[in-house]
Amino acid sequence: SEYDFDTSTLTDAEAAAVDAAPAPVVAVVGRPNVGKSTLVNRIIGRREAVVEDVPGVTRDRVAYDATWAGRRFTVVDTGGWLPDETGLAAAIAEQARLAVDLADVVMFVVDATVGATDVDEAVVEILRRSGKPVVLVANKVDDVAAESDAAALWSLGIGEPYPVSALHGRSSGDLLDAVLAALPEEAPAETFEEAGGPRRVALLGRPNVGKSSLLNKLAGENRAVVDSVAGTTRDPIDEEIELGGKVWRFIDTAGIRRRHRENQGADFYATLRTQSALERAEVAVVLVDADEPMAEQDLRIISMVIESGRALVIAYNKWDLLDEERRHYLEREIDRQLHNARWAPRVNISAKTGRHMEKLVPGLETALEGWGTRVPTSKLNQFFADLVNSHPHPIRGGKQPKILFATQAGVRPPRFVLFTSGFLEEGYRRFIERRLREEFGFEGTPLDITMKIRE
Ligand code: GDP
Ligand code: GDP
Numbered sequence: 001s002e003y004d005f006d007t008s009t010l011t012d013a014e015a016a017a018v019d020a021a022p023a024p025v026v027a028v029v030g031r032p033n034v035g036k037s038t039l040v041n042r043i044i045g046r047r048e049a050v051v052e053d054v055p056g057v058t059r060d061r062v063a064y065d066a067t068w069a070g071r072r073f074t075v076v077d078t079g080g081w082l083p084d085e086t087g088l089a090a091a092i093a094e095q096a097r098l099a100v101d102l103a104d105v106v107m108f109v110v111d112a113t114v115g116a117t118d119v120d121e122a123v124v125e126i127l128r129r130s131g132k133p134v135v136l137v138a139n140k141v142d143d144v145a146a147e148s149d150a151a152a153l154w155s156l157g158i159g160e161p162y163p164v165s166a167l168h169g170r171s172s173g174d175l176l177d178a179v180l181a182a183l184p185e186e187a188p189a190e191t192f193e194e195a196g197g198p199r200r201v202a203l204l205g206r207p208n209v210g211k212s213s214l215l216n217k218l219a220g221e222n223r224a225v226v227d228s229v230a231g232t233t234r235d236p237i238d239e240e241i242e243l244g245g246k247v248w249r250f251i252d253t254a255g256i257r258r259r260h261r262e263n264q265g266a267d268f269y270a271t272l273r274t275q276s277a278l279e280r281a282e283v284a285v286v287l288v289d290a291d292e293p294m295a296e297q298d299l300r301i302i303s304m305v306i307e308s309g310r311a312l313v314i315a316y317n318k319w320d321l322l323d324e325e326r327r328h329y330l331e332r333e334i335d336r337q338l339h340n341a342r343w344a345p346r347v348n349i350s351a352k353t354g355r356h357m358e359k360l361v362p363g364l365e366t367a368l369e370g371w372g373t374r375v376p377t378s379k380l381n382q383f384f385a386d387l388v389n390s391h392p393h394p395i396r397g398g399k400q401p402k403i404l405f406a407t408q409a410g411v412r413p414p415r416f417v418l419f420t421s422g423f424l425e426e427g428y429r430r431f432i433e434r435r436l437r438e439e440f441g442f443e444g445t446p447l448d449i450t451m452k453i454r455e
């Protein structure tokens with residue numbers, strides 16, 4: 001029988017995921033110790049510890065979901081890394097450029113008790129040139145007496161300073177109202193497909209795997225249709241390239257082509273860029289250097305793609321360098337290390353010689369198809385009835401949890417909700433995922449499977 005899907009049975013988080021439209025991005029910029037982390041904590045309601053992070057240590061998460069007055073947005077804390085004094089000016093400039101690249105609105109935080117410094121002035125220059133909306137935060141205004149400190153920041157020439165105390169929460173509501181007013185008009189909830197336009201691809205990988213070489217090869221042979229999609233506030237740094245008779249939008253090509261200075265913050269910025277590219281992409285191509293052993297960082301990037309719920313293609317680059325022996329070990333390495341992404345299409349390419357460039361598009365298309373696959377509820381329940389019959393959940397403590405029914409709550413990526421009479425253990429859930437893939441394909445896409453337990 002068919003079960004109608006009733007969204008009222010979903011938790012808030014699940015419901016939010018079902019109609020997830022990309023949220024606008026607010027980036028927080030400013031010198032060390034002006035109170036950025038405190039402010040981010042204030043905005044997200046201290047749901048996650050930010051301030052405790054050790055300076056200089058790469059954080060995986062730098063973006064946080066926030067809501068104000070019913071509007072959803074993503075706050076990005078670009079200050080996770082505190083450079084030493086000597087590199088300060090350059091590092092802050094890099095931070096500001098990054099914020100400008102990825103954000104819809106920039107919150108520029110100044111310590112009002114210190115006033116505007118030379119470094120602050122330099123950041124203002126970068127922000128002003130970008131044309132992005134900037135909200136000037138005069139922080140550490142803990143009482144009325146300190147408000148004149150805030151007023152002095154009009155001299156920066158980027159508009160009204162909003163006096164707040166991130167620490168005590170003073171006036172942070174007015175500040176958030178200003179941020180909301182600066183956000184782009186709320187787009188009607190739409191799916192990626194309805195949004196139309198070229199499919200969006202993130203080209204990812206650790207330094208030196210060949211990202212810019214691949215990009216140059218693809219753009220060079222196939223002529224960039226729109227050389228760089230500049231001028232729009234939303235996508236200032238992408239490139240559209242025609243491949244296999246279709247136009248594809250490559251996300252953040254400016255970031256790929258810009259050579260990163262070797263500094264202690266490079267890791268942090270690379271993670272931030274990867275995360276923000278994933279937020280805007282539908283499918284990721286993760287480039288791996290086939291001639292070198294798989295590195296921790298390769299696996300971390302692949303995990304980030306899976307966690308972001310984007311489609312995935314893995315491209316083994318520098319294939320021209322491989323000898324027989326390496327090829328043999330590579331197969332074993334893949335078997336051993338990539339077990340959580342066995343479903344991803346693989347292409348073995350050489351950005352240098354152009355080997356198998358033509359295989360990239362079929363890989364992308366396969367992954368996007370799996371990502372958008374919807375299984376009718378009737379088929380799904382037939383599948384689960386058969387599965388429960390032939391492989392029932394093991395009995396634990398005299399009890400046997402049953403799958404009452406299942407439904408696919410969404411696509412991109414496929415999301416399943418299983419209504420069960422008890423907790424399904426990890427091994428059984430992995431078994432379910434494996435069987436779902438055998439039955440329905442889902443090549444190139446992570447699957448999201450959640451349980452709703454009905455006692
Ligand atoms: P970040 O380096 O810019 O992220 O700055 P933090 O958020 O880590 O804050 C630096 C220091 O300033 C911490 O000791 C905070 O407690 C303090 N601080 C942050 N906001 C305020 C504020 O509004 N008033 C006061 N008095 N101190 C603050
Ligand atoms: P990125 O840091 O990921 O953008 O990597 P690059 O594109 O800058 O490439 C790093 C180095 O690897 C450069 O010296 C490239 O010439 C080289 N390289 C990139 N792709 C290939 C390839 O397919 N084969 C070989 N032999 N070298 C490559």
